[in-house]
Amino acid sequence: QLSSTFYGDTCPNALGTIRTSIRSAIARERRMAASLIRLHFHDCFVQGCDASILLDNSPSITSEKFVTQNNNSVRGFEVIDEAKSAVENVCPGVVSCADILAVAARDASEYVSQCRYSPRGPSWTVKLGRKDSTTASASLASRDLPRFADGLQRLIDLFESKGLSERDMVALSGSHTIGQAQCVTFRDRIYSNGSDIDAGFASTRRRNCPATFPNGNGNLAPLDLVTPNSFDNNYFRNLLQKKGLLQSDQVLFSGGSTDSIVKDYSRNPSTFRSDFASAMIKMGDIEPLTGSAGIIRRICSRVN
Numbered sequence: 001q002l003s004s005t006f007y008g009d010t011c012p013n014a015l016g017t018i019r020t021s022i023r024s025a026i027a028r029e030r031r032m033a034a035s036l037i038r039l040h041f042h043d044c045f046v047q048g049c050d051a052s053i054l055l056d057n058s059p060s061i062t063s064e065k066f067v068t069q070n071n072n073s074v075r076g077f078e079v080i081d082e083a084k085s086a087v088e089n090v091c092p093g094v095v096s097c098a099d100i101l102a103v104a105a106r107d108a109s110e111y112v113s114q115c116r117y118s119p120r121g122p123s124w125t126v127k128l129g130r131k132d133s134t135t136a137s138a139s140l141a142s143r144d145l146p147r148f149a150d151g152l153q154r155l156i157d158l159f160e161s162k163g164l165s166e167r168d169m170v171a172l173s174g175s176h177t178i179g180q181a182q183c184v185t186f187r188d189r190i191y192s193n194g195s196d197i198d199a200g201f202a203s204t205r206r207r208n209c210p211a212t213f214p215n216g217n218g219n220l221a222p223l224d225l226v227t228p229n230s231f232d233n234n235y236f237r238n239l240l241q242k243k244g245l246l247q248s249d250q251v252l253f254s255g256g257s258t259d260s261i262v263k264d265y266s267r268n269p270s271t272f273r274s275d276f277a278s279a280m281i282k283m284g285d286i287e288p289l290t291g292s293a294g295i296i297r298r299i300c301s302r303v304n
């Protein structure tokens with residue numbers, strides 16, 4: 001029931017307004033492109049793409065923002081709030097926060113890099129018409145969002161439970177071709193002395209990520225060591241060299257069923273780009289509230 005022309009009559013300038021707002025946020029801080037893509041993902045995996053992730057704690061809401069996978073980690077809330085208020089100025093009460101998240105993720109991918117020589121990310125036509133939830137669920141967030149220490153089968157099962165295939169999962173994980181992770185998420189891996197990590201890479205990463213918890217927990221490293229600001233297929237090339245930053249990255253290429261997909265994407269950037277776009281559309285279709293289900297929040301962080 002979602003449709004790319006949903007606001008064609010009721011708010012013809014919605015998409016342009018969102019785009020302007022997202023573009024200026026990414027111009028201010030380039031990492032924001034990565035953060036916005038991730039925010040849409042963490043919304044869709046919990047109760048579907050219903051903007052549940054944006055709700056703050058209140059007597060009737062247990063916010064998703066503070067579960068382990070989100071706390072001090074997901075970012076971009078202010079940027080979505082800005083886009084929302086820009087849209088409210090042109091069409092009050094019409095455009096959902098859930099749709100703004102979906103459009104922001106697409107716009108972010110499109111504008112990933114401001115460098116002339118870096119490939120921009122893929123683009124796709126966003127389907128619209130999602131409504132916003134009146135609830136959030138910390139317990140579902142905790143259950144349904146993947147964790148950096150998850151093994152391959154666990155990741156496959158989680159994505160499958162959302163209707164996404166192994167191929168979708170590998171393509172979507174390719175978002176880790178941009179963005180940053182905190183030391184606390186990759187410490188175990190770089191100090192593991194295991195055989196599934198390149199020794200030189202591990203030693204480089206140890207320099208800015210002290211061995212002892214919680215020292216340096218928040219120190220950042222790029223998820224893609226080669227081209228952290230370009231939306232290319234280098235992420236997959238890193239995995240072939242055992243230079244995935246997170247354990248959940250490296251398990252995609254560690255002798256299991258997804259190895260062949262990683263190899264395919266490492267050789268064929270255009271296959272990766274088009275599969276990524278299709279998988280983002282599929283992810284945006286997860287359990288939307290439509291029609292009379294759900295509401296249009298006026299302020300994304302609370303139920304009207």
Ligand code: HEM
Pocket residue numbers: 031033034035037038041072073074075146147148149150155172173175176178179180181182183185246248
């Ligand atoms: C397959 C399971 C996945 C796991 C376990 C995972 C885990 C993580 C972790 C631990 C971080 C670093 C967070 C931090 O240190 O604060 C991260 C960052 C990121 N993730 Fe994932 N992720 C997964 C899949 C995805 C998917 C499907 C997408 C998007 C469609 C995505 C997009 C991103 C982006 C763009 C960043 C960088 C964010 C930034 O710099 O603000 N991830 N992920």
Ligand SMILES: [Ca+2]
Pocket residue numbers: 042043044045046047048049050051052053
């Ligand atoms: Ca949600």
Ligand SMILES: [Ca+2]
Pocket residue numbers: 177178224226227228229230231232233234235
């Ligand atoms: Ca890259």
